[in-house]
Amino acid sequence: MKYxxxxxxxxxxxxxxxxxxxKLAPDMKVAVFEAGYALNKRHCPIDGKKIKxxxxxxxxxxxxxFGGAGAFSDGKxxxxxxxxxxxxxxxxxxxxxxxxHYVDEINLAxxxxxxxxxxxxxxxxxxxxxxxxxxxxxxxxxHLGTDINYVVLENLYSYLKDKVDFYFDTPVExxxxxxxxxxxxxxxxxxxxxxxxxxxxxxxxxxxxxxxGELDIPTHSNRVDIGxxxxxxxxxxxxxxxxxxxxxxxxxTEKYGDKVRTFCMNPKGAVVNENxxxxxxxxxxxxxxxxxxxENTNFALLVAKHFSExxxxxNGYGESIARLSNMLGGGVIVQRFGDLIRGKRSNKxxxxxxxxxxxxxxxxGDLSLVLxxxxxxxxxEMIYALDKVAPGTANDDTLLYxxxxxxxxxxxxxxxxxxxxxxxxxxxxxxxxxxxxxxxxSASGVYVARNIAEA
Ligand SMILES: Cc1cc2nc3c(=O)[nH]c(=O)nc-3n(C[C@H](O)[C@H](O)[C@H](O)COP(=O)(O)OP(=O)(O)OC[C@H]3O[C@@H](n4cnc5c(N)ncnc54)[C@H](O)[C@@H]3O)c2cc1C
Numbered sequence: 001m002k003y004x005x006x007x008x009x010x011x012x013x014x015x016x017x018x019x020x021x022x023k024l025a026p027d028m029k030v031a032v033f034e035a036g037y038a039l040n041k042r043h044c045p046i047d048g049k050k051i052k053x054x055x056x057x058x059x060x061x062x063x064x065x066f067g068g069a070g071a072f073s074d075g076k077x078x079x080x081x082x083x084x085x086x087x088x089x090x091x092x093x094x095x096x097x098x099x100x101h102y103v104d105e106i107n108l109a110x111x112x113x114x115x116x117x118x119x120x121x122x123x124x125x126x127x128x129x130x131x132x133x134x135x136x137x138x139x140x141x142x143h144l145g146t147d148i149n150y151v152v153l154e155n156l157y158s159y160l161k162d163k164v165d166f167y168f169d170t171p172v173e174x175x176x177x178x179x180x181x182x183x184x185x186x187x188x189x190x191x192x193x194x195x196x197x198x199x200x201x202x203x204x205x206x207x208x209x210x211x212x213g214e215l216d217i218p219t220h221s222n223r224v225d226i227g228x229x230x231x232x233x234x235x236x237x238x239x240x241x242x243x244x245x246x247x248x249x250x251x252x253t254e255k256y257g258d259k260v261r262t263f264c265m266n267p268k269g270a271v272v273n274e275n276x277x278x279x280x281x282x283x284x285x286x287x288x289x290x291x292x293x294x295e296n297t298n299f300a301l302l303v304a305k306h307f308s309e310x311x312x313x314x315n316g317y318g319e320s321i322a323r324l325s326n327m328l329g330g331g332v333i334v335q336r337f338g339d340l341i342r343g344k345r346s347n348k349x350x351x352x353x354x355x356x357x358x359x360x361x362x363x364x365g366d367l368s369l370v371l372x373x374x375x376x377x378x379x380x381e382m383i384y385a386l387d388k389v390a391p392g393t394a395n396d397d398t399l400l401y402x403x404x405x406x407x408x409x410x411x412x413x414x415x416x417x418x419x420x421x422x423x424x425x426x427x428x429x430x431x432x433x434x435x436x437x438x439x440x441x442s443a444s445g446v447y448v449a450r451n452i453a454e455a
Pocket of ligand 1: 008009011012013016034035036057062063064065066067068069071072073074075076077078084130170171172173199200201202203204207264272274283285287292337428429430435436437439441442447
């Protein structure tokens with residue numbers, strides 16, 4: 001089969017490339033290859049009863065399939081250059097924001113209408129934070145919620161399915177450079193195209209590394225974020241989440257001068273497992289529908305670890321720490337803050353006696369046996385700092401789940417068109433290492449599609 005454009009990966013980056021091509025170049029023959037399943041076939045087997053923890057499916061339905069890693073996410077669509085990626089370094093801050101707004105409009109048109117847009121602009125909370133050396137980052141955030149996010153994806157798929165050829169459950173194995181374009185090799189066959197957009201996300205990081213090695217595309221890698229997911233009664237953060245929904249707060253520790261930040265805040269949400277290449281870490285999400293909400297709020301506290309020469313494998317470092325928690329707890333470990341401070345392992349009895357009910361069935365344990373001292377000290381210092389703006393954060397019963405790791409794909413060398421050193425081979429979204437969010441990944445998809453349509 002010969003296509004004008006082949007897109008690898010049906011996450012937000014791939015979907016919005018396909019969407020924009022269908023609008024601007026409807027005559028182009030476009031195909032999307034996706035390792036995971038169609039949206040309606042994506043089911044995580046964990047039901048909390050028969051199957052309680054991750055069983056390592058061949059294709060993780062949480063991370064893979066139509067909608068990508070974002071499909072069951074909280075659908076927090078952050079419109080900002082302050083976090084979520086460095087797309088602006090390639091295309092400029094104004095252009096990056098314009099594209100994020102454009103995607104937001106499409107999300108609204110495809111089912112997100114009526115969802116709320118929160119903003120930090122003019123918030124009095126910023127002043128309160130700064131008094132305690134806590135720094136609130138600027139952003140507007142559209143909260144679609146896991147339920148509405150799913151509806152938007154369903155509608156986008158209905159729109160695209162007759163305009164684009166979708167190949168689900170079809171991982172691409174290799175990309176060959178041939179005369180006039182590229183050859184996409186899958187187990188089922190070989191397909192050719194003039195232009196290829198690679199958008200394989202975080203789950204495709206190892207594959208991306210392999211392809212870059214084979215095609216001699218330079219990459220750079222030196223960062224991983226490691227930490228815990230905090231879960232506490234929703235009331236503790238309600239004055240913040242009611243106004244801002246999500247607040248990204250950065251704190252520099254007194255002890256080491258390390259930066260610790262809050263990440264992915266889920267008011268009245270649930271803590272969930274995440275399986276990246278067989279390693280089980282923790283994440284969180286929440287629903288827009290009040291009937292599905294919980295009594296708890298969760299968010300991550302992360303410390304960024306940058307490495308210098310000679311160590312290059314920052315993801316390997318994060319994986320090793322996550323493996324340690326998997327080894328000790330058979331998956332994710334949960335510990336009460338009070339137990340951590342007193343040097344005690346949490347056990348089932350103490351968790352059951354707590355005033356807070358965990359939303360994830362994790363193994364009670366001791367995070368100090370897993371997390372490096374420097375990272376753990378930073379997290380503890382941040383919890384006490386947050387306690388000043390949200391009293392109750394440092395309560396004994398506050399739950400810490402570990403580990404949460406944000407793996408950053410190595411940054412692939414691309415030019416200002418997000419094109420690799422090969423003409424017509426584009427690398428976008430989280431798989432490029434340039435984006436780490438729904439909004440930036442989607443915007444990068446629109447951006448390359450426009451470049452291709454204009455060429
Ligand atoms: C639980 C969870 C909650 C999240 N919540 C939020 C949130 O609220 N807000 C936010 O901004 N971000 C959130 N994120 C992050 C967000 O989902 C990602 O930043 C975003 O999905 C990246 O989009 P992408 O298209 O680059 O990659 P992905 O969404 O990861 O999609 C890549 C796709 O490529 C496929 N693929 C990989 N390799 C191959 C191959 N060789 N052949 C074919 N297909 C392949 C994968 O199966 C996958 O479906 C969350 C992530 C998770 C896991």
